[in-house]
Structures are given as structure tokens and as C-alpha cells.
Amino acid sequence: MTGLLVEWKTKNAKETCKKGEFLGRKIPPGVILALEGDLGSGKTTFIQGVGKGLEVTDLEEVRSPTFTLIQEHLGKFPFCHVDLYRISWDEIKNLGLEEYWKTSLGNSQNQWVIAIEWAQKIKEILNKEQEENLLIIKFETLSFQERKISILGNRKWKKIFKKS
Numbered sequence: 001m002t003g004l005l006v007e008w009k010t011k012n013a014k015e016t017c018k019k020g021e022f023l024g025r026k027i028p029p030g031v032i033l034a035l036e037g038d039l040g041s042g043k044t045t046f047i048q049g050v051g052k053g054l055e056v057t058d059l060e061e062v063r064s065p066t067f068t069l070i071q072e073h074l075g076k077f078p079f080c081h082v083d084l085y086r087i088s089w090d091e092i093k094n095l096g097l098e099e100y101w102k103t104s105l106g107n108s109q110n111q112w113v114i115a116i117e118w119a120q121k122i123k124e125i126l127n128k129e130q131e132e133n134l135l136i137i138k139f140e141t142l143s144f145q146e147r148k149i150s151i152l153g154n155r156k157w158k159k160i161f162k163k164s
Helices: 013-026 043-053 089-093 097-105 155-161
Strands: 003-010 032-036 070-073 079-083 113-117 134-141 147-153
Touching (some): 003 013, 003 155, 013 043, 032 043
Parallel strands (some): 032 113, 032 134, 079 113
Antiparallel strands (some): 003 147, 070 079
């Protein structure tokens, strides 16, 4: 069952990035980060922080993959960053996203951390099979700089956020 795990308010992009870094340091491989929010609400900034927390070696390459759609990065765990903003449902079905989490569901040494911007477009794909590994991260713009970040997920994730 999915419920609210934590809600953060950040005052600027630096704080949003720091919250992502906190999460990146805490999450295990196999997690799917489903990011939802309007354009400019802080999703990519947060993912840059996640990349830092995951010790991504090409940190400057962690940016919006809007035109490449999927970027893969090396770090503590393999990290996949997906941006679905510009594509249709028919195109999404042919991307092969399921292959990333199928690999992550097994006991493979190559379990991914998967971050998906505009994840609300793929609710049909993110089904009960992924629920155990899913964190839904919702972004709300409060002002020009301020953001509200709500993280929802299975109760098993609560321990991650005790000291946030």
C-alpha cells in the first residue's frame, strides 16, 4: 500500500538538490523513482542530487534527457535517468523501460536505480509488480524558488526518511 512517507519544503534549487542527494545516499539498487510535477518544478535538479548521492562518475552529464530520452550513468549502482516529457504513449510503449526494472527485480549484480521524469504518463506500466520498489516523488511549485516535495511509497521505505 502506498502512503505519504515524507514531505519537504525547499527554499531554492540548492536545497532541492541536497534533498535528492540525501535520497541518493539512502536508496538501494532496484528502486524506481517516479517523478511527477509541472515543467520547472525541480525534478531534474532533484535527480542531479540523486546522482551525486549515488556517486555518479559523470555527474555533469546528469541533466534533463529530454532529447535523448534515456541516459545511463555509472556510480555506486547503475543509474538510469528517463524523461518522458516530449513523447507519446505509443512511443513510450516501445522504449523498453520494463527491461530496466526486470533486471532490477532479479538478484542480478546489475540492479538499476531508475529515475523517471513525467512518470504520470506510465501509470499503466508501473503496476503491482513494481510497487515494492517504487517511490513516487511529487513536486509542487510554491514560489519562484520554493518547492514542496512529497514522497510516497510502501511502508518499507519509512526507515530511510527517519533522519531527513
